[in-house]
Amino acid sequence: MLRIGELAKKADCLVQTIRFYESEGLLHEPARSEGNFRLYEDVHLQRLLFIRRCRAKDMTLEEIRQLLNFRDHPELDCAEVNTLVDSHIVQVRVKMKELRELERELLNLRRTCDSARTVRECGILNSLAETA
Incomplete structure (x- = not known):
């Protein structure tokens, strides 16, 4: 049995993260000690690690919820x-396309200020201040 701080350390996350996943229903509520401390088992650690791997792949909480449901029903x-x-x-892929467009916009913005100038003459600041 692990207390919340130990679980957080093993999963390399914050205690608040564990509490959040519990409040979202992604992590099952643990047993409690006589002193009302949360007591986690290995199954909690495995589930938390699964959630963290999903988040590392930028999956939404709803996607993770669905994947956990599948895992719970093998x-x-x-x-x-x-x-x-x-x-x-x-x-x-949509996000990657949007990020490539953002990169192009930033590169174009950077080209507007390619020499040493005063802030007043800064092409970047002036371009950002322009209304569309």
């Missing part, structure tokens, strides 16, 4: 898991 067909991940891949 007899289900995994086709829906594939569909969920395919949908996430599309979202990642």
Whole structure:
């Protein structure tokens, strides 16, 4: 049995993160000690690590909730898991396209101030101040 601080250390996250996942229903509520301390088992650690790996892949809480539901019901067909991940891949591609566009905009903005000037003459600040 682990207390919340020990679980946080093993999962390399903050105690507040654990409490948040509990409040979201992603992490099952642990048993309590006589002193009312949360007592976590290995199953909590494994679930928390799973959640953290999903978050590292930029999955939303709802996507994680769905994946955890599948994990909790191993007899289900995994086709829906594939569909969920395919949908996430599309979202990642959209985000990558948006980030490439942002990079182009920033590079263009940077080109507006390619020499030493005063702040008053700064092409970047003046461009950002312009109304569209």
